[in-house]
Amino acid sequence: MSIQGYFDYNATTPVCSEAINAFVNAAKAFANPSSKYALVKPVGAFLSEARESLCKLVGCATDELFFTSGGTESNNWALKGVFLREFTAAPGESAHIIISALEHSSILEVVRYLERTFHCEVSRLNPDNEGIISAESVLAALRPNTRVVSIMLANNEVGSIQPICDISRVLRDRNIHFHVDGVQAVGKIKVDAHMLGMDTLSFSGHKFYGPKGCGGLYIRRGVTLEPLIHGGGQERGYRGGTEAVAMIVSMGAAAKLASEQLDENLQRFAQYSDLLRKQLTQKVPTVVFNGPKNLSMQVPNTLSICIPGIRAEALAAILDNLNGIQVSLGSACSNNKTMSLSHVLLSMGLTDEEVKSTLRVSVGLYTQEEDIKFFTDAVANAVSILNRISKPVSEDHVLTT
Amino acid sequence: MFNDIIVRNFSNPTHAAELVQSTNTIELGNPVCGDRIKVQLNIQDGLILQAAYAAWGCATSLATGNVFCQKIQGTSVADVCNLSKEEIDKMLGDLEPAQHHCLEMLHNLFAKLQQTFHA
Numbered sequence: 001m002s003i004q005g006y007f008d009y010n011a012t013t014p015v016c017s018e019a020i021n022a023f024v025n026a027a028k029a030f031a032n033p034s035s036k037y038a039l040v041k042p043v044g045a046f047l048s049e050a051r052e053s054l055c056k057l058v059g060c061a062t063d064e065l066f067f068t069s070g071g072t073e074s075n076n077w078a079l080k081g082v083f084l085r086e087f088t089a090a091p092g093e094s095a096h097i098i099i100s101a102l103e104h105s106s107i108l109e110v111v112r113y114l115e116r117t118f119h120c121e122v123s124r125l126n127p128d129n130e131g132i133i134s135a136e137s138v139l140a141a142l143r144p145n146t147r148v149v150s151i152m153l154a155n156n157e158v159g160s161i162q163p164i165c166d167i168s169r170v171l172r173d174r175n176i177h178f179h180v181d182g183v184q185a186v187g188k189i190k191v192d193a194h195m196l197g198m199d200t201l202s203f204s205g206h207k208f209y210g211p212k213g214c215g216g217l218y219i220r221r222g223v224t225l226e227p228l229i230h231g232g233g234q235e236r237g238y239r240g241g242t243e244a245v246a247m248i249v250s251m252g253a254a255a256k257l258a259s260e261q262l263d264e265n266l267q268r269f270a271q272y273s274d275l276l277r278k279q280l281t282q283k284v285p286t287v288v289f290n291g292p293k294n295l296s297m298q299v300p301n302t303l304s305i306c307i308p309g310i311r312a313e314a315l316a317a318i319l320d321n322l323n324g325i326q327v328s329l330g331s332a333c334s335n336n337k338t339m340s341l342s343h344v345l346l347s348m349g350l351t352d353e354e355v356k357s358t359l360r361v362s363v364g365l366y367t368q369e370e371d372i373k374f375f376t377d378a379v380a381n382a383v384s385i386l387n388r389i390s391k392p393v394s395e396d397h398v399l400t401t
Numbered sequence: 402m403f404n405d406i407i408v409r410n411f412s413n414p415t416h417a418a419e420l421v422q423s424t425n426t427i428e429l430g431n432p433v434c435g436d437r438i439k440v441q442l443n444i445q446d447g448l449i450l451q452a453a454y455a456a457w458g459c460a461t462s463l464a465t466g467n468v469f470c471q472k473i474q475g476t477s478v479a480d481v482c483n484l485s486k487e488e489i490d491k492m493l494g495d496l497e498p499a500q501h502h503c504l505e506m507l508h509n510l511f512a513k514l515q516q517t518f519h520a
């Protein structure tokens with residue numbers, strides 16, 4: 001698979017060779033980590049080393065980190081785990097949950113489930129037009145029965161970075177659980193769980209060059225969660241199931257690399273982002289960039305691009321089939337009757353037409369500087385094809401069938 | 402994912418053009434996803450000499466306009482009117498559920514052409 005055209009690193013990343021080698025190595029150490037004989041020793045050592053690498057990447061202690069099957073499980077665990085704990089402690093009380101409207105479906109759908117099944121009250125906070133949730137808006141939404149707040153650290157579509165530290169400060173001493181979906185941040189920007197001050201933080205290996213189906217949850221010391229998966233006492237009794245040793249070790253190798261290269265990558269991606277903005281503005285002058293104006297509040301690998309008048313779905317199809325370039329979209333036709341539009345972009349106040357004209361570009365470890373030119377040239381070419389096809393059609397020509 | 406017919410037609414839309422001389426125009430829109438197609442025709446003595454289109458919409462709808470023009474250009478209106486539903490169904494190849502609205506558009510284009518002729 002060629003990766004010169006891969007501009008969708010937020011969807012997933014290629015597995016780095018360090019992670020592949022670590023996987024193969026660890027897979028050979030087959031003993032069950034729960035067994036008691038000497039054969040287990042190297043397996044235990046593998047797992048400890050991986051745990052340490054992840055703790056370094058997340059900024060926490062080893063007793064605060066738990067391995068899971070990925071970001072979705074971690075988010076499910078954090079929200080359901082708190083809720084079940086609260087529910088047992090105070091049956092009959094209706095709990096209030098605050099989330100942002102920007103969250104990933106692995107938060108949105110869990111909350112919808114809690115709302116449906118346990119009749120909790122839910123506030124969904126809209127961000128400002130740059131995709132930022134302020135600590136003030138969280139403060140204003142608090143109710144006496146607020147039990148959980150869940151705000152993502154970095155958004156997957158526009159890359160906006162939320163003021164987690166400020167929100168933690170607002171929630172501290174109020175006995176409200178603060179969960180942070182860190183899936184799009186861990187491995188990409190500096191994350192220090194202790195400094196950020198949340199209670200739980202989720203991460204996922206495949207977003208930082210590790211394997212898919214492997215991730216984890218940071219649980220601050222002193223915070224208790226009901227397990228999501230009850231079982232054989234693995235992960236200190238908090239997450240049942242024989243450890244996915246090779247996957248965890250592989251993710252550990254990726255985490256080690258991510259820690260080592262973080263500063264260098266941040267610089268490189270900021271430079272790519274700058275090049276992308278400059279070249280696109282030059283080649284497609286109508287282009288607009290969604291997301292934070294203050295670039296220090298955006299993950300530098302992510303760029304949300306709106307080209308007014310162009311249907312992004314058609315643009316992406318041309319990029320894919322003509323140039324072998326992969327990007328993500330803010331919208332898609334889902335069937336004859338509906339069109340699905342990005343809830344993230346809508347919550348930022350974009351119009352339906354703007355959402356239909358938006359695509360997401362995300363770069364990563366294997367993006368080279370010359371790929372940026374390849375990409376922006378291809379976009380300019382695709383835009384001219386689409387303009388040629390659409391030229392004589394205007395809004396006036398719309399006739400409903 | 403797009404099938405080969407769709408890819409070929411949206412990446413090389415041979416009939417995307419504006420006719421200086423046209424005798425008939427067919428226009429269509431899909432109110433849900435906002436796809437729009439306008440087809441211009443040059444019909445002389447019941448023969449479609451030229452068909453050109455403009456479109457704004459998803460990749461499959463752009464391809465649909467081209468498939469339609471390619472099929473009818475050089476054909477008599479009478480032959481076009483005789484195309485069966487099954488024949489039209491096959492023109493876009495296998496579609497995913499999200500692309501099915503374009504087959505509906507294609508049928509509507511043929512229906513409008515027939516109406517134009519019979520009017």
Ligand SMILES: Cc1ncc(COP(=O)(O)O)c(C=O)c1O
Pocket residue numbers: 010011069070071072073075104106152154155156181183184203204205206213214215
């Ligand atoms: C913000 C965010 N949260 C959670 C997830 C889910 O993670 P996983 O794919 O590991 O289940 C994703 C993945 O796309 C994400 O972008």
